[in-house]
Amino acid sequence: MFGLLDCNNFYVSCERVFQPRYEGQPVVVLSNNDGNLISRSAEAKALGLKMGDPYFQVKDVLQQHNVKVFSSNYALYGDMSRRVMYHLQQVAPAVEIYSIDEAFLDLAGMETYLGSLDAYARKIRDGVKARTGIPTCVGVAPTKTLAKLANRIAKKDAALGGVLYLDSPERRAWALRQVPVGDVWGVGRQYAAKLAAAGVDSAADLARVSDAWARKHLGGVVGARLVQELQGRPCAGLHPSEDGTLSRQSISCSRTFGKPLSAFDDVLAAVAAFLSRAAEKLRAQGDMAHVLTVYISKNRFAANVLPPYSKSATLTLPIGPTADTTVLLSYARLLLGRLWEKSTAYHKAGVVLDGLEPPGTGQQLDLFAAAPAVKPIEKPALVTKRPALMASLDALNQRFGRGAVQIATAIPAAGHINTTSGKTPPPWEGKAQWRSPAFTTRLEDLMLVN
DNA sequence: TCTGGGGTCCTAGGACCC
């Protein structure tokens, strides 16, 4: 059996834990740059506000109904997530952290000891609420896909009290009939349209299609597995998250700019900042990367901009894997140069690190020193000391706050710097007009109790 | 005027290997 615990309206719930006066009130949280709605309270959903609605389009509705608006506060959400996951690891035999607000629980064999897993799921749910203040729902079923489905039903049907356990074939058949096919895990917009055209409307309909049909129309083996999982035959196991942290196969950092940028050095500064962050995560995970991608995007909503809106360039590092920000940056600069078009307004940039591996699994040496056009300018004597430099960089930023020590390329040109505060925002920084304090991760933001 | 970010998995053509 698998359990799937999913936090209700997670970002909104995090804000409410520290500002309980918004309990029962309509609340939304916006994406970076205060762009779109990415979390809505039940009251906000009832007003017809949709996931992903652009803020500027629904601004009037928000004002009219006195909806409380928050900019996103990832420092807060990340820390609250850590607390939720920590608790789950105390009470479940194995936990797979699936996203910031969701985890699969391995409950294999536990029904033998506990009889029904319903009471156990309720206890976990109550425990999370008591320790973190975050409301959740739990689905329990023989496959991950059915556990997701059970969770979704528990979310929608308040009478279930936040938990649904699909213990019998009869209950499973009932559950499959409740859910439209587009809400099944793994069925996106494209597949939903295709399925509708084929007369497949509910999860129950999808569970009945043949293996051959699923393979042909739903992305090959992926679709075949999906149907099997709906039928109650597990195709995916649980991948436990070691020591409560996620270890990823790729690490990325990207941002939409606060305003369009057309100067190379401004975009390069953004790329350098994003790369610094990505490399920091890479080192925190204890890995090195040997594939680097840089991409830049134009405004895909502008009438006068033609696709492609985004261009990317990927490079397999000729020197092999590295976790060194400065080495990665020398290549990132090259890749950006390859993508760059003059007199173009860019709206977004990003970097991706791939080909992650732990150090010491066979370092590639550069046999032909003169070979590639992508050779970094680097004095060998300096390179040997770089791991220590990176460790110091991370330690300083950990102790004094993110960005305390930066790569100079990431710092805006001299003209931008406010010498009194030293805090003038970089040209790419976005809006965040309504951000709450980092209640749990910044000493200055600690709540005061009178 | 204003439209997010971080992931996974899959596909497909070309270069290259034996």
Place this chain on the structure above:
DNA sequence: TCTGGGGTCCTAGGACCC
């Protein structure tokens, strides 16, 4: 005139997830 089969890696892009 006739020109293989089975692989891997690299790169770019797309569907889907939360």
